[in-house]
Amino acid sequence: MELRSTTQLLSRALLLAVVCTAVLVAVPETSPAAPASSMAGTDPNRDGAAQVAPEVEAAVEAAGSTEVIVEFETHAPHEPPEARTERIEQIAGAAGIDQIQPLETRRPLAVASVDRASLDALEQSDEIARIMPNRRHTLASLTSGTSAVGSPLAWSSSITGAGQRIAILDTGVDATHPFLSGRIQKEACFSRGSTLSLLKGLCWPDATHTEGPAAAYPCASLVMDDPGAIPEACDHGTHVAGIAAGSGGPPPATSGVAPGASILAAQVFTADYSTTRCGGPVPCLATFDADLIAALDWVFGEQLANPNIAAVNMSLGGGGTSGACDTDPLKPAIDALAALGVTTVGASGNSGSKSRIVSPACISTVLAVGALDDQTGTVPAWSQTSSALDLLAPGVNIVSSIPGGSYGTWSGTSMAAPFVSGALALLQQVRGPLSPQVEEQLLKRNGDPVSDGGRTTPTLRIDRALGDQPGIGSVDSAVAGPGSISAAGWALDLDTPAAVQVQVRVDGQLRQTVTADRPRPDVGSAFPGYGSGHGWQVQVGGLSAGPRQLCVSALNQTGSALFPGTAGSPALIGCRTVTVPGGNPFGSLDSATGGPGTITTGGWSIDPDTTNPV
Template sequence: MRRIAPAALLACLVVLSLVSRARTAEPPLVPPDVARQAASAGSVRVIVRVNAPFVPEHFLGSAAAALGQRQLISSVQSAVTAGLRGVDHRVTHQFDSTLPLLALEASPDALRILDSMRGLVLDVQEDKVRRPMLADSVPLINGNDAWNAGFDGTGTIVAILDTGVDSSHPFLKAAGVSKVIREACFSSTFSGVSTSVCPGGASSSTASGSAAPCALPGCDHGTHVAGIAAGGTTGVLGSGVAPGAKIIAIQVFSSFGGSPASFDSDQIAGLNYLFNHRNDFPGLKLAAVNMSLGGDAFSTFCDSEPQKPAIDQLRAVGVATAIASGNDGFISAISAPGCISSAISVGSTTKMDDVSFFSNVAPFLGLFAPGGSATGGTADILSSVPGGVFGRKAGTSMATPHVAGAFAVLRQAAPTATVDQLLAALQDTGKPIADVLSTRPRIDVFAALGQVSSPDLVVQTLAAPPTALSGANVSVTTSVKNAGLGGAGATTLRLYLSTDNVITTGDTLLKEIPIPALVGGASKAQTVTVIIPPGTTAGPYFIGAFVNPTGAVTESNPDNNTKAVAFKVIQPDLTVTALSSATTAQTTRPLTISSKVWNRGTAPAGPFRLSFYMAQGDDTPGAGTPVVFKDLTGLAVNANVSVTSTFTIPANFSAGTYFLSARVDSAGAVTESDENNNGVLASNQVTVTLYRPEVTITALRGPLFGKIGKTISVTSAVRNAGPAPAGTFKIHFFLSSGSSDPGAGIEIGTRSVSSLAVGANVSAATTLTIPGNAGLTEGNYYLSAVADSPASGELDPTNNGLTAASQIALTLLRPDLAVTAATVTPALASPGFTVKVSNTIKNAGDVATAAPVLVNFYLSPTPTLTGGEPVIGNRSIATPLLVGGTSSAVTPLTIPRTTAPGPYFIVVVANDDHAVVEYPGPNNVKATGPVNVQLPNLQVVSIAPAPVAIRGKGVTGAPMAAVVVKNVGSGPALPFDVRVFANRDDGTPGAQIPGAGDLMFNKSVVTSIAPNGSVSLTGPIHVEEIVDGNVRLAGNYFVSAIADPALNNVDPDGANNQFTETVKKVAILPDMKKLKNTAVDLTLDPSACGVSVLNLRGPFNITNQTLANPSTFSGTVTLDDQLGSGFHQVYTVSGTVRALDLGTGIAGKVVSSFTYTATINNAFASNGRGNINGAAPGLNFNGGSIAGQDSSGTCTFSGSIDVTR
């Protein structure tokens, strides 16, 4: 056997555990109730099952293999204990590493570590406590007959794992020598729970006296059990079951507060001790172990209990472990560890062969044995108790040693038999005892002995029908008897077909029948069906029976094992008498064949097959392709049977004409009298056409542009033009730069079509990736698609491809400039009007831009540019646009003045100069919503000028001029000026034409006026004094106004931009203060001043003038005599000036008048000159005397001033 390094195995186990744990959530290794006990008490005793390979060492084949297994177990045990270093624990048993177990006292921390050792640890169980199972019964099980036959267990050993055995008891001696040949003790001290009863309180001992009964109530139990199993003949009538057997006594109980009980681990230690020391006694063979103890009950086998590996070890070397079933009275459960499948569980019966009321029973109970009635009298079991006396007890504890002793008796009789064989003998020969739910055998030792002795098997009876067909089923009845005294093990019975009545294994085997084990005198009858071999020729034969043909059972007489009966084979004759079908068919479609078969022979036909064939060019029946068959169960003599068979014409048939034929018994199952008349040819031929789909690509369309390394969407349509639906198939897509053939180039993806009905045309879009690692370069590529042929085939598999009409222009990764937003405000404009376009440019490509991006704005009557549209503005994006980056702006744009009214769109075009190499496509262009371009129409509605103006001066206070202008057009008006003019009415051409007069008001409108909007302008007026080098004439003037004289707006009606009042609204007066150098001629009133004419001239100096019409003024005037008299005088003057309407031929437009009063001028007093009013009375201007004139009177002068200019 190949050895495996323990460390390597350990590593593998850990890895496998980790993998398993990753797959599914598993329950904890430490049961929650065990963890709670530890948490409550501080520690708990547990048995750890480690993950090491274990096979009972007997089955390993060699001592080296056994040593290797022990080393593996030891390595895993060491790994577990190493993992527990540093936490509170104690190893109580390591079981010599023969078993994959560890017994520990474990703290809560130790349990947590054990729970994490999945891979090293398979499970952790509580080291449970078991109690003793507490009944002259040997004649009841016919043990005395066995003794009389010479079998009393001599040469065997029975081991008693119990509360100790009184080795000095007379009942346990033979010829004065104790039958106890070895003692051992395994007992535990567990703080606060239990105390060891081994000598000196040790946990184990193998010294003499180690298994003496413990000094506790109930410790007489082991001595009583030992007496039942192997007690001698001293002191009582009779003896134990195996009085010739020796005893190994092992104490496995501990003191639990003064009561005896046993830990599982101590029991395992005792079992392991027996396995390791079983060969220490030459001439003696360990036959059985008795364990009259138990605990928890189970309704099925409890192979997870920790004692199982130790029990398996012993059973493998021929040692039976008999364990009490328990005293709970359960009818469907057995106590542990008796419920372990490899243990021999023992229930109790009374001496009346009833199930004891206390006994646990289950369908898987091994055996019953006498255990008493628990009534305290003779109904209970009498046996030895410590102190050399006897006592009666009852319980499954008393039943179990009956079985242990029985195994010792049987082992003496059959030294090489297995435990299975000895158990079978006890079970097969035992008396059935019925309980509530199950019936199990109560042991009969003598009967079992008979089974393990030599048997003699004979064929007692054999019957078969006198005739049968070859290939027919024949019912044969036979019985086998064990004519010997010993039981026969299981064997076989063979039935043969022979040409004579001497049956040998060389004859034709018909059937082999299993024969169960038979006790002496028992029989086994059964009826079976055999088949007469097909092809067997007619004639006389024998059917023979041969029991134990291979010698599996050693018999006392092997020459009486056969028997034969006469038999005859008869034959049928099958032929096809009719065959027809439809004359046309399609591949993969059904065709029905009608036929008739006749058995013209003298024997019925057994099962046979009728087969049908189709062939092209060969009319031999059975030629060509087998297309269908029909299995028939048989046909009576001279019987006919009509057969209708429907099959599918194979898909691989080619179109054409086929012969249809049939053969009966095509498999040769029936032996017939004439084998040459089994075939027939149909009268009609069958014309086969193909029933297949026809898959074609009917449409293929891809994008015009694609990016290498990116996806494209391809739309394809596929049609089934054939007569049959298509199953699942795929469409493959290709790109080729040089060939337009479908399928040329590289494949870039597929589309799956699950099915396609007849005539169906299915279109779908498929997303495909243009590979970036296939060596593709920029350029134009053909896109093609090729459909697979469906699994069913198709009519023409050569027309499955199509190349798209348009090539795909593949490019490397580039930017892709897209106008993602374009809106215009306002939506109403006029020629020359400025609108604002909010626009966003995004790089939707795969790399950043390197060059500036030019964005142009076009004015277009449609959202789409057709050519010739004007560019009305632009902007530049100087900063590179990253992938996904955007540039947003609000761009002002002026509507051209030449734009005709109507709806327009601002079309935004990114990268209009193509400076950036980008992906082609229409996303560079986007139009705003419509902007309605309409014309304004300015109209001067009213003028309210100031009523008076003095030329050369502005009007700074109220009243001032006011003009109202309204936009009566459909479009907004641009900013414009308003001018107000004074128009004279002096007969000159254009006197009343607006704007033909003199400007006296100019006001700017700085904002737009919406349609139907108006503006009122108020401001001072100013009349220029000098116009074209001439002084403006004074007088009353008409007023006119003009809106937008610079024609900023495209106005369809210029006439209503002007307005003239129909009456003269403003008086323009001269500035009297500017007349100081004006010469004024005065005429003196002669009546007042005594002279007729006085010519005086002098300048005015006006210091005050009112803004009114008429206007008053005041000031001084200096008068000098123009005749040379030397007169010079300053006078105070006041007067008025008034503007007049002009008539035809009148030069002036204003009149003025004034008065003045003379004052004395002393410079001329001496001669009176300069004194017009009487400084020198009686003197005139010439110095002459004026008669009758009072020179002291006042002379008032009045006159007018010519202010025409």
């Protein structure tokens, strides 16, 4: 996709005090060595041959060779790096592979180029767990938002993301920019996790991996060695970082979403000088799965050392699927972060597809974000969507920082993703550590629905999410009778002592809405200050015989704890499965007395399907 972002002077002001974000658009894979899909499901503790991704097999058949990530069986829990490297090189040599690049990752991984013979040899090795494609991901940019998502209301209550960190995996960040000055806490660079030719690592000074001050300087090697061919995409990471956590800029870029948060900056891109892959003499930028896994592992270590990372922002992508891509090679590293309470945020891509989003956004444990034009309330045609999309955030004409102390106006889903990453920093400052699942639900249920491509996706509204104490309660009983279910319990919303509305669904269909205002002294004792009128009782009739699932939700009273707001979506408080009786009528003939020309009988009869006389 043609690079079309434009740098503009601050005189082109936007409405609202906005942190602009640069959009990362994922473009289709162009190299046969970098298949766009993901590997098949594997079990590293398998017996027999290693698991080989179908994309690897297809690439070898089509091109004769391809680049892969090899995952080795784990030996000693604390195997020294030198021993691991020696073991990997021995295995590669036995398979006929001359060059292999061990990676500095928690799992024993290496990058290699394989042909049919070496792939077959690796597949039969007991030392190999699985063989995955080393996919190539790219950046591409298209040509107002903090007020639209509710950030200023949070700032007025001193909610700025203070004490939280946001990891930006991108093209690097200019730590000297006034918008980000003093905010870049740590830097690292992971570049050239590939054996493809005509690639140039962008880490300074060793080109492939560096940690420390200035390690994530934007496209450092290009700046030093080839100043006449610096892709504009090198500005991307600084723009994204400013949207998430910039502070103290001139209008309209006065502040990012979380101006009190700190940033972990990781430069993960490599310069590609191949005219075949890039289409011109100016180098393009690409990142590979190998470098992304190494960067995610670095963030994992940072979270272990200091558990206050609210989000990992990945405004990048490649390939993609129409639904969840949970066999993706990046998923284990992302899931490991989720287990530590870190949410990964991914841009959905800018190709315009309304049936697929890019990787890693398509992974089910990634919060996938598409772009919204907050001025029109619509989704731009280029923003990708699918059933795996989670949220929409501002992504059109976003002003933010670019290297050298300047500001630029960019559009794209790359810009939308850091709005969500910054919002997560605000959320964790208020709520403390939350699981990614809880954070996702809080953000989703407080957004405004917007339709695009036949799907409805909620927008980001951090002001509502911050004031959203989930509805709680219990389904204490659910008893089935003829054609009916009688249920009772309690419900309240921690935002208010007032009685809340309760929705009752049977087999997914809304059947009744009642008020939870019946006396429940036990609830009043358990929640002092909320009163005791929080019980509910309901009978749902007209049900056919058989197993039925009854679910009860409390309507959220969003926002009243911190901010005024509107009611949110229902919060599920419990489900019960009961069997509604049914069948043929039954009864008893208790008496029969004969008389002159008559018989008088007596007894009883019940039809299990109804309470009515039969």
